[in-house]
Amino acid sequence: MQFVLAAGGTGGHMIPAYALAAELRSRGHGVLLITDERGKRYPGLFEGMPVEVLQAGRITKNPINLLKGVASILAGRRAARALYRRGRPDAVIGFGGYPAFPALLAAASMDIPTVLHEQNAVLGRVNRLLAGGASAIATAYERIERLKPAHQGKCVLVGNPVREAVVRLGEQPFPPFDEFSPLKILITGGSQGATVLGRVVPRGFAALEPSLRHRLQIVQQCRPDDIELVREAYRQLGIPAELTTYIEDMPAKLGDAHLVIGRAGASTIAELTAAGRPAILIPLPIATDDHQTANAREMARAGGARMIPQGQFRPDTLARQIEALAADPEALSNAAARALSVGRPRAAQDLADLVERIANKQAPLIVGPAASPASVRLAPAGAAA
Known part of the structure; x- marks a missing residue:
């Protein structure tokens, strides 16, 4: 399968994205990273993997900066849609940060499944904006603040992927x-x-x-x-x-x-x-x-x-x-x-299992607010979630 990983350029986003990329590639899948200029230059990660840099602005309260941010996000969304038309991914996985926003918006507009990974114990701003349309939300903690009750049923506790070393x-x-x-x-x-x-x-x-x-x-x-x-x-x-x-x-x-x-x-x-x-x-x-x-x-x-x-x-x-x-x-x-x-050393494998299920368009996941991958069960095909 082909996966797109979208991540902001800081280590908090890039390291788990890299850990998942390494696991997916070990399973024979293709991986493309979408990030910003910081992420492209991040040392020691994603060497030898294809990387795309898209425009991505920030949403702020300042009216002028807000308009510039929205225009930049929309330009990034158009570029991501063109990218997906050239090679449609089986799923897009977002790791937070505004550089991930256009890639995930484009996927949603083309009915490509999306998975959000939240590294922190508080749901980040971009993930809050996109949670409603996501197929699943992978979490690093049992309790996640700023998560709407309506979205708890999408959550799967996997942990935060780290490097194998x-x-x-x-x-x-x-x-x-x-x-x-x-x-x-x-x-x-x-x-x-x-x-x-x-x-x-x-x-x-x-x-x-x-x-x-x-x-x-x-x-x-x-x-x-x-x-x-x-x-x-x-x-x-x-x-x-x-x-x-x-x-x-x-x-x-x-x-x-x-x-x-x-x-x-x-x-x-x-x-x-x-x-x-x-x-x-x-x-x-x-x-x-x-x-x-x-x-x-x-x-x-x-x-x-x-x-x-x-x-x-x-x-x-x-x-x-x-x-x-x-x-x-x-x-x-x-x-x-x-x-x-309290460590979750299998986080990369468990997250890879989750995105494979979503990409395979298997039946909806039925999970609790803080379910572990082992407790996830699949509804029969065609059943309601």
């Missing part, structure tokens, strides 16, 4: 750690980095007991404007640190880490729970609908993460959290196991 980490033992071992910490602010992490984290390490501070080994992603200041802070503290603006091989760095400090973006949570890595999470306070706080709740409730609101994210608070985790050698491994307990 991350899934394999969850099948391996947690890195050995005792009172004498180096404490390896990975700090990441998502695909765009986070200035607050560069400002607070080194000062938090400075507030640690010296015996623990001297055991630190750090890998930290920084914003380009912050990296030299962070480098100097670690130099003064005498803490060995590898700093970068983008982590090319995230699975390798995640595999080495005993603890992760970072934002609570959808892909970050999915990778932490698939790999089984404990975390201290600082949700982005300006995220749309505060979705990062919602993303972090499941992992925090399971005991796999400690969540600190950004307003309370101070050096002393961070230091006490790290000391509590490092004081007992079993605390980190227990937290890792609890993180793993």
